[in-house]
Amino acid sequence: MISIPFCEYNKLFSPYVEDLLNITQNIIKGGFFIMGPDLQDFEKNFAKKIGARYAVGVGNATDGLEMLLAAHDMPEGAEVLVSSHTMTATASAVVSSGGRPIPVDIDELGMMDPSDLHKHLTPRTWAIMPTQLNGAICQISELKNFAEQHNLLVFEDSAQAFGASLNGEFAGNFGCGGVFSFYPAKILGCLGDGGMIVINDEEKFRKLRSMRDHGRTVNGDVSVDGRNSRLDNLQAAYLNYFLNNHFDNWIEHRKNLTVFYDTEFAKIEEVSVPKYNFREGHNSVFQNYEILAENRDELEVFLRTNGVSTLRQWSGKPIHQLEIFSSNTSLVKTEEYFKRYIMLPLNHAITKDQVTMISRLVCEFYAKN
Numbered sequence: 586m587i588s589i590p591f592c593e594y595n596k597l598f599s600p601y602v603e604d605l606l607n608i609t610q611n612i613i614k615g616g617f618f619i620m621g622p623d624l625q626d627f628e629k630n631f632a633k634k635i636g637a638r639y640a641v642g643v644g645n646a647t648d649g650l651e652m653l654l655a656a657h658d659m660p661e662g663a664e665v666l667v668s669s670h671t672m673t674a675t676a677s678a679v680v681s682s683g684g685r686p687i688p689v690d691i692d693e694l695g696m697m698d699p700s701d702l703h704k705h706l707t708p709r710t711w712a713i714m715p716t717q718l719n720g721a722i723c724q725i726s727e728l729k730n731f732a733e734q735h736n737l738l739v740f741e742d743s744a745q746a747f748g749a750s751l752n753g754e755f756a757g758n759f760g761c762g763g764v765f766s767f768y769p770a771k772i773l774g775c776l777g778d779g780g781m782i783v784i785n786d787e788e789k790f791r792k793l794r795s796m797r798d799h800g801r802t803v804n805g806d807v808s809v810d811g812r813n814s815r816l817d818n819l820q821a822a823y824l825n826y827f828l829n830n831h832f833d834n835w836i837e838h839r840k841n842l843t844v845f846y847d848t849e850f851a852k853i854e855e856v857s858v859p860k861y862n863f864r865e866g867h868n869s870v871f872q873n874y875e876i877l878a879e880n881r882d883e884l885e886v887f888l889r890t891n892g893v894s895t896l897r898q899w900s901g902k903p904i905h906q907l908e909i910f911s912s913n914t915s916l917v918k919t920e921e922y923f924k925r926y927i928m929l930p931l932n933h934a935i936t937k938d939q940v941t942m943i944s945r946l947v948c949e950f951y952a953k954n
């Protein structure tokens with residue numbers, strides 16, 4: 586029987602082991618471990634790739650979200666509208682910064698629905714923080730219009746969307762700042778944890794740069810309430826290497842596999858493929874392949890029995906149903922979506938043969954059922 590895990594972590598970086606060992610050796614010999622030249626170089630390249638003015642490497646995206654809110658002096662008790670289809674990190678970053686996350690329903694893209702914002706508006710609403718999910722961009726112009734009308738700030742949880750763009754503008758640049766994750770399975774992943782904040786405002790950039798380093802400034806003062814959350818120089822060196830040498834090919838590979846999945850599933854009525862790939866002016870980076878499937882639970886079992894692992898994001902629970910955030914709301918479109926959503930394996934290390942086998946099994950399942 587075949588065996589296709591959802592993500593084979595041991596295959597993500599093993600083709601590059603020689604280069605990674607050379608990079609490691611250089612860092613060891615140079616002694617550049619914290620805030621070294623590779624971090625500076627990577628921050629510059631990262632910002633340039635997506636047309637941002639500044640980038641600040643941090644320990645992980647969750648810390649980055651907290652710091653981004655803090656750098657904008659989020660008032661105690663402020664309400665931040667977040668998508669119901671996001672990682673708990675988006676909402677918990679708001680809580681740990683002293684605010685309250687308010688989950689908002691999703692649209693047919695699986696992302697924050699602009700038409701659902703109004704009913705969550707209160708005098709305490711301070712910002713909206715949509716998630717650029719699955720490597721795609723949400724209805725950001727509509728969200729920004731709403732924010733403008735109601736004097737709200739816009740932050741982007743772009744953890745899953747490095748390089749995604751809409752009409753030539755890249756994820757992370759649409760509002761007051763964006764945050765990215767380098768968790769190993771991300772589009773651009775490292776060999777551990779890592780994250781990046783991008784921002785266009787110079788003063789906030791300086792603030793964030795000292796925040797991640799205990800609040801210290803270059804002349805040794807402590808100017809803001811800081812923490813220790815720096816992107817390791819070693820991880821930055823790996824990331825720089827991936828960005829300069831492999832990133833574009835990885836996206837191309839993910840794109841080809843996505844097009845293949847899409848074509849195979851076009852003939853299955855019971856499967857809806859991701860809609861954002863067909864939007865005018867939109868460039869996805871194909872972080873995940875999330876479909877909506879009839880008889881989803883049976884499909885999952887069928888695939889598992891035939892050696893294919895699939896995943897429900899966030900273990901099947903949207904933000905508004907997590908007790909810890911005690912939102913007590915019902916978000917109908919999210920609940921419908923979560924009854925049918927399922928992710929099929931997609932990453933830069935999976936092969937066309939494997940994806941062909943997965944697609945065949947999905948087709949076989951619906952031919953029988």
Ligand SMILES: Cc1ncc(COP(=O)(O)O)c(C=O)c1O
Nearest residue numbers: 645646647672674744766767768
């Ligand atoms: C949408 C989203 N937000 C935030 C995060 C948190 O990223 P990190 O693990 O780097 O803190 C993730 C990571 O999976 C994510 O997918």
